[in-house]
Amino acid sequence: MKPLDELVRPNIRALKPYSTARDEYAGGEITTWLDANENPYDNGLNRYPDPHQRELKRRIAALKGVRASQLFLGNGSDEAIDLAYRIFCQPGRDNAVSIAPTYGMYRVAADTNDVELREVALGADFSLPTDALLAAADERTKLLWLCSPNNPTGNAFPTGEIERLLREFQGMVVLDEAYIDFAAEPGFLGRLDEFPNLIILQTFSKAWGMAGIRLGMAFASEPVAELFARVKYPYNINGPTQRSVAERLTADIAPQVAELRSERERLAQALAACPAVERVYPSDANFLLVRTAASDRLYDVLIAAGVIVRNRSRIPGCAGCLRMTIGRPEENDLLLQTVQNFRP
Ligand code: PMP
Numbered sequence: 001m002k003p004l005d006e007l008v009r010p011n012i013r014a015l016k017p018y019s020t021a022r023d024e025y026a027g028g029e030i031t032t033w034l035d036a037n038e039n040p041y042d043n044g045l046n047r048y049p050d051p052h053q054r055e056l057k058r059r060i061a062a063l064k065g066v067r068a069s070q071l072f073l074g075n076g077s078d079e080a081i082d083l084a085y086r087i088f089c090q091p092g093r094d095n096a097v098s099i100a101p102t103y104g105m106y107r108v109a110a111d112t113n114d115v116e117l118r119e120v121a122l123g124a125d126f127s128l129p130t131d132a133l134l135a136a137a138d139e140r141t142k143l144l145w146l147c148s149p150n151n152p153t154g155n156a157f158p159t160g161e162i163e164r165l166l167r168e169f170q171g172m173v174v175l176d177e178a179y180i181d182f183a184a185e186p187g188f189l190g191r192l193d194e195f196p197n198l199i200i201l202q203t204f205s206k207a208w209g210m211a212g213i214r215l216g217m218a219f220a221s222e223p224v225a226e227l228f229a230r231v232k233y234p235y236n237i238n239g240p241t242q243r244s245v246a247e248r249l250t251a252d253i254a255p256q257v258a259e260l261r262s263e264r265e266r267l268a269q270a271l272a273a274c275p276a277v278e279r280v281y282p283s284d285a286n287f288l289l290v291r292t293a294a295s296d297r298l299y300d301v302l303i304a305a306g307v308i309v310r311n312r313s314r315i316p317g318c319a320g321c322l323r324m325t326i327g328r329p330e331e332n333d334l335l336l337q338t339v340q341n342f343r344p
Pocket of ligand 1: 075076077078079103147150151176178179202203204205211214215216
């Protein structure tokens with residue numbers, strides 16, 4: 001990895017972040033809050049939330065076994081994806097590398113920020129093209145996007161290959177672990193201190209079942225986490241979100257994750273036996289990528305049955321593929337029945 005100072009955009013290095021009304025307050029017995037031009041009448045929402053999300057970060061850090069100072073919280077992990085470009089990539093000048101196919105927001109955020117994104121096609125059976133990813137990088141490559149387990153292919157990449165990229169890539173490696181709770185292997189969070197160029201993204205939208213409240217996490221070295229804190233909007237996580245996630249962190253998500261994984265295996269086996277299905281790709285996520293003989297027609301038939309899946313058949317590398325999220329058992333039954341009865 002290059003020195004962090006060489007990777008960060010000069011304007012971000014020099015940035016003096018916005019200081020909120022409460023930043024200068026060092027604690028003490030305040031009874032009367034007249035500093036932030038809020039409405040004084042309590043309705044549960046009239047005060048600004050903690051801009052640093054201290055209590056929530058303390059609890060998440062304890063749960064994840066990291067230091068709170070290594071954590072950035074965003075409005076979904078989508079916020080962290082956008083901020084990574086804004087911190088590291090000079091528009092019109094720097095570039096990023098990603099695998100393809102992968103999660104679409106790496107492309108959208110690159111285009112929004114006027115940053116060139118170099119996509120490297122996955123290998124046979126969606127294998128990680130490690131050498132080609134390294135070869136695609138040059139002096140101006142700041143970010144490498146890896147999604148593992150990958151969306152939409154569903155597979156997790158081998159630990160040794162990811163390690164090699166972390167060691168040999170000269171910029172920041174953003175490892176998106178949105179689906180890690182459904183995977184067989186544990187992911188890289190426990191090894192954060194080993195790799196100063198590692199940024200791990202996780203989310204409360206999937207295994208935690210809180211897509212509606214929009215909370216994503218980025219884990220990184222302290223200097224990198226501080227850069228995210230510097231460029232974010234002051235109050236990027238609203239009060240109800242901070243409170244409701246803090247309250248739900250004691251929930252045991254393991255039984256639900258186990259059921260979704262077992263449903264995934266049941267569905268994978270049953271779908272593989274359907275006449276219209278050519279291939280069910282192995283999945284470490286809460287969805288299956290399924291190649292079918294007539295994807296557009298099957299998609300329409302599913303819609304007519306009231307079931308919507310994601311048609312990925314026009315994405316390079318995914319011809320004929322539908323991506324099917326694992327639902328509740330009865331929902332999976334309806335999906336399965338419809339696919340079983342479909343004749344290509
Ligand atoms: N990363 C991946 C790989 C995803 O598939 C998604 C959502 N589909 C996200 C990130 C975004 O998650 P969030 O809801 O935290 O913004």
